[in-house]
Amino acid sequence: MSGKPQLAHHDQATQPDARALLRRHGLRCTPGRLHVLSLLSATELHLSIAEACDRLTRLGGYVHPTTVYRTLEVLTATGLTHAVHGPRATRYGITGAPHHHTVCQRCGHVAALASTHLTEAVDRIEELTGLRPDASGSLLVYGRCAGCDD
Ligand SMILES: [Zn+2]
Numbered sequence: 568m569s570g571k572p573q574l575a576h577h578d579q580a581t582q583p584d585a586r587a588l589l590r591r592h593g594l595r596c597t598p599g600r601l602h603v604l605s606l607l608s609a610t611e612l613h614l615s616i617a618e619a620c621d622r623l624t625r626l627g628g629y630v631h632p633t634t635v636y637r638t639l640e641v642l643t644a645t646g647l648t649h650a651v652h653g654p655r656a657t658r659y660g661i662t663g664a665p666h667h668h669t670v671c672q673r674c675g676h677v678a679a680l681a682s683t684h685l686t687e688a689v690d691r692i693e694e695l696t697g698l699r700p701d702a703s704g705s706l707l708v709y710g711r712c713a714g715c716d717d
């Protein structure tokens with residue numbers, strides 16, 4: 568296939584095909600959407616707009632920051648990605664296996680924490696407060712990441 572985004576091989580190997588995902592959600596397969604979705608699927612990281620642009624550029628798939636921003640708004644609205652609002656730039660992650668998030672209050676780094684690790688904590692929170700985090704995982708743990716802890 569000609570003009571295939573360079574990032575696409577990631578999702579063919581290990582991830583649901585980005586094109587199929589976009590179509591299933593009624594979205595047109597623009598190059599920007601394919602790049603951004605493939606990047607987030609492949610890395611499973613939570614990236615800010617600036618970080619996503621930086622990585623896309625390094626992977627040879629430059630996408631204008633405004634396009635990345637608009638793309639992530641669309642993807643988040645359809646639930647393909649989700650936003651984590653920390654003390655700094657909003658980070659976006661792929662919606663896949665249920666997870667909670669840790670947020671560094673200094674640098675804004677967001678990491679995923681598999682929900683399976685925290686089932687007891689979630690049960691205890693419900694027991695103590697009556698609040699049940701939703702199925703997608705919604706605990707936010709604030710602190711300082713390893714890189715900032717000096
Ligand atoms: Zn997440």
Ligand SMILES: [Zn+2]
Pocket residue numbers: 671672673674675676711712713714715
């Ligand atoms: Zn940090």
